[in-house]
Amino acid sequence: WIISDLDNREKWVILNISNYASFGKADTLYRTNIGHLKLDIISKKKISIGMKNFSKFSNELTIFKDLFLENLNDIFRIEFTVKTISISNGISLGSASLFLSVNKPPKNGSCGISPLSGFSGSTIFTIECQDWYDSDGFVERYEFYINFLNNHKNLTLGFSEIGFFETVLPDGPSFDQNKINVFAKVIDNLNSHSIYSLGPVTVSLNKSDSMRLIEEIEQDNEESVIKQLLHESNSVHTLRNLIAFVFSLNELSHIDKKSLIESKNNTNLFLTTFGPKTNISFESNFEDINTIMANFLVSETINITSKDYETKRNIRASIREKLVNFISNISLLDVASVKFKSDLLSEITADSSEVTRETSIQAIQQILSILDTINLIEEGIYEQDMVDIVNNLANTMANILQGLSTMINERQPSLHLDYIRANIPPSDYDTDLENFWSNPNNFMNDDQTEISDQIIAENKNILIQKLQIGEAILAEKKIIDTLAINLAEYSSLGNPIQISTTSIQMSVNRIRASDLDVFLFEGLGKIELPSFCDLVGYNQTTISNFSNYFDWNDLNNCTNELLTVQIISKASAPSGFNSDNETKIGLSNSLSLKFFNSKKIEIPIRNSIKPIHLFIPRDPSVSFPEFYFVNTSEFDNSSQFLANQFILSTSNASLHINLKPLDNFTGYLMTIKFGSMPVIKENLTNLDKWEIFCPNEEQFSSNGTFLFFMNKTEVNGFKGFVGVGIRELNTDEFDQYCISKIKSKNQMPDYVPNITFTNDFYLRFYSSGCYYLDDKTGWWTSHGIEVMPDTNEKYTHCMTKHLTEFAGGLVILPTEINFKYVFANASLAKNLVIYSTVIVLTCVYFLFVIWGRYQDTLDSNKIGVCLLKDNQPLDSYFYEVTVFSGSRTNAETDSRVTIILSGDCDDTKPRILEDPKRKCFRRGGVDSFILSTYQKN
Structure with a gap:
């Protein structure tokens, strides 16, 4: 044994x-x-x-x-x-x-720091430790780190073998009076340690020094001290002061964001991350979702315009790109250097909206290099060190995906560096005519209509961004799974290890399958599971299907399996290839769950016997639309229902209509029709769905709101015009359906030609979807997932039978159309202006039709092969000459073009290629000519 x-x-x-x-x-x-x-x-x-x-x-x-x-x-x-x-x-x-x-830790020593206050990036803080003694070994090194209020992440400052350390410090969080908690970790030769708290120090933001450093790096001044330091050194000791500058950079970004949000009064501009800076505690979970109020916490705001903000954001993005290249010089020799470099990567990418594509590529390469180093460190890595490293690397990877998704999800504009690089011609621009990136036809809009060069450039930039996201998603899967498996080796059965960062929250837990909880919480999300046996679809006829994944002692009992459970919640779902125009997941967190067996092989959950329920939170900062007030006193009783309409723009989504009456004693009939307005007559009913609402029943929520809900199956992929009809139940109907209930709600009410409203109400329309990410293709899809009725402004409730990464989609359907007079004021006398406008627009329309037809006739005359006007009737040889104009910018000419045909016996005179009916040699055009010659004897 x-x-x-x-x-x-x-x-x-x-x-x-x-x-x-x-x-x-x-x-x-x-x-x-x-x-x-x-x-x-x-x-x-x-x-x-x-x-x-x-x-x-x-x-x-x-x-x-x-x-x-x-x-x-x-x-x-x-x-x-x-x-x-x-x-x-x-x-x-x-x-x-x-x-x-027991290896006893060092003891009997003390550490001190001076001064106790200063400015970031400029004040030199001195830490000195002395009199530490180890009874069963010796003190090997001293590590120094900091953390902040309500943030458990330890930020490594560096290490020393003698206990003496000088450094600058980053600025403390403004929401805690700029306080930083400083610690010394005294470690012996067998890695037992004592942690000594040096107490809080106050470090204020030195904006002038930070701006000077930004200017030095941006201007690429080779004589600057910071530039020489970054380029010439590969020492952790020399580069340790860089962390203060990076923190100041992040604080400047935060101040600018908060200032712009307040000036625009729009929190939707920016992504809400986890953590104290946005007033969301790491300890918050799904049970707190209704009470969370996101807010960017900073001590000051400035006057800033959108233009100024974008200028500053692009400068900082350029600085971050330079910094991520600078730190590639750090040699990875031991655990301390790995921790330090991972800390820097996490902080450099902390503001994801300032991460360029080049920054993401370089950061991913450095993460992979760190993972290789971890496997090579011979002395091994202890648990807390591994937790710190995983914390940093997971956060960096989540920051990268957030940064790449920011523009695609329409949360912020593209970064200038990305846009410029996307439109630099390829090196073989002049020689490779078939190059995909050289042909503007590849970047047309979906309707293939003629567009400007600027739109083509923007579409090219978006496509490159999507391709980069696809590559990053593949890299993230490999990196996060590797990190989770590494963490699992440090976890005992039933004792999860938790990773909490601003962009990602992850837990890794080793358990027996029989101990799998029914409810799993991560971040602000929740997952409700059946038993593990139901998850894998286990039964007596499918035992052989699991031989590649399980090593059960008792094949008749799937609960014996030892599992590693990985749960991840991200502050923002990665955009994928189609989130910008279809799924609309940019306002959602993402939630994922994976299982690994004892051999570190992922166990696929593809067809659970019982459903899996996921409660995916939305971005807490998103302003959900208020209800639209309907004043029913402005309607008369001349129509059969109050009508509204909207355009459903996303397929594979559910439809939600909230009706909130001013009292709780009114019933309603709501009808819906896809493609037209609903029709209810004595002998004709044309509806897709109808529902009767009675107060104090299950459709009536605790906040006094009725919900008309159509799931994805009922919507059936429809996109386009949706008509909605609403009317009150009259006294007899209310008694029959809601009080005495002598009529079933499945029985349509009798036709009522004229309606009467006695109660005002509020309306709200939105659609929501459930999507999962195919990490092989980078596409979000909704196949096999259903949206549940309790989906609301705080979360999306999804039901599925397989597991991967999930997100919720949300589209607010506009109710700006003023439908209050549509039926009540339909007479010509009451709507003279409206009718006049319609008549004028109709006349203009027909005039345009006539003009367009005339232009089509002119264009049709230009189609075909042109006979050159200098062709002679007696010519006996004919040649078809086809000229292709390029698709690049300025690939056209108004010059007179001639051609000379050369043969063995003679040459033709210069022949002019022109067509009297149209201009030739336009950009992207194809022109054909018939040229005739005679035979020379």
Whole structure:
């Protein structure tokens, strides 16, 4: 028997027993005892507070740190007994033991920092640690880090072998009076450590120094100190001051955003991230979703216009691109350098709206390099170090996807650098006529109409952005899965490791399938699951389908499987190829769930027996539309219902209509028709759906609102005109449907030619969708997902039978059409201006039709092959000459073009290529001519 994977960690010790004997199919039972050296073995009951042994079939023992903290000077003996029962070998017993002792951390020392206040990027802070002593080894190094109020992420400043450290500090958060918590981590040769708090220091933003550094980097001044430092050094010690500058850059971005939001009074301009800077606690979950109020917290605002903001944003984007290239010089030699570089990557990409495509490419390459280094570090990485690294890398990857999606999701304009680079001609522009990027026809609008050069340039930039997003999605899947698997190795059974950053929240948990929770929470989202056996579609006829994924001791019981559960919530769903014009997911978080087996292979969930429910939050900063007030006193009773109409612009989405009456004692009939207005007559009904609303029933929500809901299946992919009709139930109908209920709601009310409204009400229209991301193609699709009726302004409720990454779509349907007079004031006398306008527009329309027909006649005369006017009747040889004009800018001419045909016997005179009916040699044109010659004897 071999004991493996013994790690001394901050929270627990995990012991795994591996059985290398071969018994074929056998039942294995494990038993563990812990005792003090030279003392009797103590019972499990006595130490149960410090040990977790899940079952007699479990080969993993977790000993929590409480046991060791109470007995720091003791040596422990761990004894394992294993019993196997098999048909071929009967009962076999085996045992093994090992000894554990506690490596004591350094102690009796102190650390101090001076001064206690200063300015970011300019004040030199000195940290000095002394008198630290390690009783069973020696102090190997001192690491220094900082964090902020309500933000658990530790930001590495650097390290020292002697306990003396000088550095500048970033500015503290304005919402906490610029306070920064500074810590020293004193580490011995076996990685046991003590953490010493140096207390808070106050660091204010030095805007003048920050702007000077921005100017130096932007101007590419080779003589500047910062430029020489960044270009010439690869030392973590030398580059440590860079973190203060990056933090100042992020704070300047935050101030500008907050200022522009207040001046425009529009929070939809920017993405709300997790964390204290947007007033969303990392501890918040789905239960808090109705009380969360997003707000950008800064201590000051400035006067700024949209133009000024975009200028500053593009300058900062250029700086970030330079910085991400600069830090590629940092050598990855040990854990400390890996942590430092990952911290820098996370902070450089912190404002995702300032991440260029080049920045994203370089950052992804550096993340992959860090992952390679992690695998090569021989001494191993301890849990908290790995958590810090994963925290930074996951946040960087989420920042990159957010940045690439910002423009596609129409949250902010394209960055100038991306736009310019997208429209630089390729190197083979003049020689490769078939180059995709050289042909403007590839960047036309969907309707293929003639468009300007500017639109072509914008479309080219959008397409390149989408292609980059597709590549980033593939990279992210590989990176996040690798990080999750690495984290899982540090997790004991049933004790999840949580990653909380501004852009992504992730938890990794190792459990038995039988212990899978029905409800899983991550970020502000929630997932409701059936049992694991139902998830994988397990039954007696499909056991053989799972041989590639499972290694069950008992194939008849799928709950024995050891799982790694990975749950991820992102502050913004990546846009993919079609979010800009179809799914409208730019206002949604994303939510994903994955399972890995004990061999680190992902277990696909493709066809769950029972449905999976996902509650996907929307961006908390999004301003959901207010209800539209309908004053029914302005209607008369001359029509059969109050009519409204809107355009449904997205397919594969559900339709939501909220009706909120001013009192709770009125019933309504609502009808809907796709493609036209609904029709209800005595002998004719033309509707797609109708519904009767009674107060105090299930359609009537707690806030006094009726919901008319059509799911994706009922909408059936329809896009276009939708007509809606609403009327009150009269007294008899209200009694029949809502009080005495002698009529079923499935029975259509009798035809009423004239309606009467007694109560005003409010209306709101929107459509929502559920989508999953195909990470192989980069497309969001809705196949196999349904939107549930309780979807609202806070979240999208989706039901599915497979698992991947999900997001919710939202389209606000306009109710700006004033339909209050459509039927009530339909007479000519009351609507003279309206009728006059319609008549004039109709006349103008027919005039344009006549003019257009005339122009078509002229154009038809230009079609065909042109006979050159100098052709002679006696010519006996004819040649068709076809001239193709290029598609590039200025690829046309108004010059007179001539051609000379050369043969063995003679040449023609210059022949003029022209057509008297039209201009030739237009851009992208094809012109054909018939040229005749005679035979020379």
